Amino acid sequence: MINRVVLVGRLTHDPELRYTPNGVAVANFSIAVNRPFTNQQGEREADFFSCVVWRKQAENVANYLKKGSLAGIDGRLQSRSFENQEGKRVKVVEVQAESVQFLEPRAHKTLEAAVVMIKAAATKVETSTIKVATTKNRNDNHLT
Numbered sequence: 597m598i599n600r601v602v603l604v605g606r607l608t609h610d611p612e613l614r615y616t617p618n619g620v621a622v623a624n625f626s627i628a629v630n631r632p633f634t635n636q637q638g639e640r641e642a643d644f645f646s647c648v649v650w651r652k653q654a655e656n657v658a659n660y661l662k663k664g665s666l667a668g669i670d671g672r673l674q675s676r677s678f679e680n681q682e683g684k685r686v687k688v689v690e691v692q693a694e695s696v697q698f699l700e701p702r703a704h705k706t707l708e709a710a711v712v713m714i715k716a717a718a719t720k721v722e723t724s725t726i727k728v729a730t731t732k733n734r735n736d737n738h739l740t
Contacts, residue, residue: 601671606627607663607664608644611662620650621652622648623655666700669691670696671691672694674692675689
């Protein structure tokens with residue numbers, strides 16, 4: 597039988613890393629995959645998939661991927677059921693990721709962070725310049 601899933605998309609939230617009682621790392625995340633066509637309004641719709649990754653790769657995913665990161669997933673579908681807090685039986689289907697590829701260079705994320713820092717610094721400089729100019733105008737007015 598064949599059970600293979602290959603997805604490329606963006607994480608919808610930061611991965612959630614936890615450890616089993618035996619100390620095995622497991623990370624859960626979801627991924628949004630754009631459909632290759634647009635709807636009647638001309639918008640691209642997306643499908644959302646819950647993913648699970650184990651062991652060292654789970655730790656790597658948690659350390660390097662964040663909400664919005666582009667990732668490639670190679671794995672299989674797995675269904676399971678459990679009893680929720682209300683006592684109802686819930687069935688879920690998840691992608692058990694056997695391989696997660698980071699499809700954006702870390703430099704890209706570093707560049708984004710640098711741009712944010714530069715904008716913040718520029719805002720501080722503008723604010724400081726306005727304060728200095730206002731203070732200078734007050735002092736000039738006071739002297740005349």
